[in-house]
Amino acid sequence: MARRTYQPRRECLTILPTNTKWNTYRIVIILLVLALDFNGSVVVRAKLLAAVILPHGDFAYDPTLLPTSHPGRPIADRLASTSRAVGHWLVQKNVAPDVLFFSTPHGIALSNDFALYLGSMASGTARIGKDLRNASFIPYNVRIANVTLAPTMVADLIHYLRVLRQQNVSGVSTSPDDADDVPLHWAEVIPLSFLDSNKKGSVVGREQSALRKSHRRRRLPTGAGKTRQHLIWSHPLQRYNAAPAMVPELLHVGCLLRTWLEQRPETFAVVVSADLSHTHRQDGPYGYSNTSIAFDAALVEWASGNPCRNQAALLERARHLQAGAKSCGYTGLVLLHGILCSSNENWESQSPHNSQLWESKVWANGNATYFGMMAVSIAKNFEDISSP
Ligand SMILES: *[C@@H]1O[C@H](CO)[C@@H](O)[C@H](O)[C@H]1NC(C)=O
Ligand SMILES: *[C@@H]1O[C@H](CO)[C@@H](O)[C@H](O)[C@H]1NC(C)=O
Ligand SMILES: *[C@@H]1O[C@H](CO)[C@@H](O)[C@H](O)[C@H]1NC(C)=O
Ligand SMILES: *[C@@H]1O[C@H](CO)[C@@H](O)[C@H](O)[C@H]1NC(C)=O
Numbered sequence: 001m002a003r004r005t006y007q008p009r010r011e012c013l014t015i016l017p018t019n020t021k022w023n024t025y026r027i028v029i030i031l032l033v034l035a036l037d038f039n040g041s042v043v044v045r046a047k048l049l050a051a052v053i054l055p056h057g058d059f060a061y062d063p064t065l066l067p068t069s070h071p072g073r074p075i076a077d078r079l080a081s082t083s084r085a086v087g088h089w090l091v092q093k094n095v096a097p098d099v100l101f102f103s104t105p106h107g108i109a110l111s112n113d114f115a116l117y118l119g120s121m122a123s124g125t126a127r128i129g130k131d132l133r134n135a136s137f138i139p140y141n142v143r144i145a146n147v148t149l150a151p152t153m154v155a156d157l158i159h160y161l162r163v164l165r166q167q168n169v170s171g172v173s174t175s176p177d178d179a180d181d182v183p184l185h186w187a188e189v190i191p192l193s194f195l196d197s198n199k200k201g202s203v204v205g206r207e208q209s210a211l212r213k214s215h216r217r218r219r220l221p222t223g224a225g226k227t228r229q230h231l232i233w234s235h236p237l238q239r240y241n242a243a244p245a246m247v248p249e250l251l252h253v254g255c256l257l258r259t260w261l262e263q264r265p266e267t268f269a270v271v272v273s274a275d276l277s278h279t280h281r282q283d284g285p286y287g288y289s290n291t292s293i294a295f296d297a298a299l300v301e302w303a304s305g306n307p308c309r310n311q312a313a314l315l316e317r318a319r320h321l322q323a324g325a326k327s328c329g330y331t332g333l334v335l336l337h338g339i340l341c342s343s344n345e346n347w348e349s350q351s352p353h354n355s356q357l358w359e360s361k362v363w364a365n366g367n368a369t370y371f372g373m374m375a376v377s378i379a380k381n382f383e384d385i386s387s388p
């Protein structure tokens with residue numbers, strides 16, 4: 001099979017943008033936005049359209065697992081409605097990428113390598129309610145099927161990362177002749193269920209119009225209406241003990257992923273399945289740690305505004321608190337940081353690679369029980385207004 005060739009467009013060595021003079025730049029950028037909007041000119045079409053961070057905890061799927069009197073119920077309600085709104089915004093006409101790059105911390109995992117799922121279709125079931133840890137509550141199943149994978153694209157990505165760039169990335173096959181679907185588990189099923197949910201409660205309706213306002217898009221991208229393909233990326237088991245040590249590798253592989261996807265013909269969005277600290281309560285399965293509140297606050301700070309400008313919160317503060325906070329999402333968020341912020345374009349560049357242009361919003365965050373969760377959308381306000 002003919003392989004694509006890739007230009008060594010970026011070094012992928014230093015990632016870190018500067019914060020200086022941001023406010024002046026901002027004004028210039030706003031003026032540019034207005035000018036572009038006014039005369040309807042065309043900017044280069046970005047390949048990476050957006051990213052979202054979605055929880056996979058039971059209570060974000062079904063807040064009614066908690067009685068109305070439970071102190072965590074209001075935040076569970078808010079996480080449930082905003083996660084669906086963010087998911088809907090991503091896959092419906094607002095963003096509608098050709099391909100979702102989906103990062104999971106609880107998938108089929110290798111010991112040391114990142115795994116990309118091979119195969120052509122995926123499906124699976126989440127047991128909802130186990131997290132109540134109440135023996136008299138019988139969990140129920142939520143099933144997701146017909147998740148279309150992209151075998152040719154995965155082969156291309158593995159070739160690029162493993163063969164050309166010597167990264168610790170492997171394909172993983174679960175069915176010798178591709179006769180059976182690749183199995184999905186709760187950390188994939190729950191976020192995927194948010195994407196195609198048609199539950200439009202009044203809260204979701206309100207969140208939707210706020211999301212549209214927050215990420216103003218002027219025209220439909222070309223992805224709308226096509227079958228969406230999924231690249232599923234699973235973090236290795238070493239993340240349990242070695243997540244802080246994995247930071248440089250995650251940033252580097254994130255940068256390479258960005259380089260790869262910018263040179264593909266498809267449009268992409270990233271979904272990171274992530275919960276936050278798991279040590280909010282003494283009676284939780286991981287006990288209490290005083291790092292939990294500070295860890296979750298650091299992630300919220302990173303995800304508010306522009307993650308690339310808030311990098312210290314993720315790459316320094318949260319990194320040092322991770323061992324106590326025991327977040328399953330940390331490696332996925334650092335990978336996302338590498339993907340989003342690996343641009344070394346100048347601030348004034350109109351290039352879609354310019355990481356100064358990301359706008360990120362935390363729609364909900366909090367701990368309904370012993371672990372934290374958040375729902376986040378990230379996009380560029382004036383990206384991709386080329387011809388549909
Ligand atoms: C456990 O679940 C049962 C059945 O849903 C419910 O009646 C009971 O109140 C729950 N117990 C606690 C401590 O939440
Ligand atoms: C998956 O697709 C098949 C064939 O198109 C269809 O019969 C089936 O109902 C779908 N399953 C789900 C759960 O959507
Ligand atoms: C791959 O993993 C090995 C062993 O954990 C590590 O020493 C090496 O630096 C990793 N390679 C890259 C490119 O990060
Ligand atoms: C947690 O408590 C320890 C002492 O037990 C203290 O040294 C540390 O600074 C505290 N951390 C935070 C984030 O409050």
Ligand SMILES: *[C@@H]1O[C@H](CO)[C@@H](O)[C@H](O)[C@H]1NC(C)=O
Nearest residue numbers: 071072280293367368369370
């Ligand atoms: C949320 O976490 C805090 C500690 O970080 C804890 O005191 C509180 O009980 C938790 N809330 C719920 C509803 O479990």
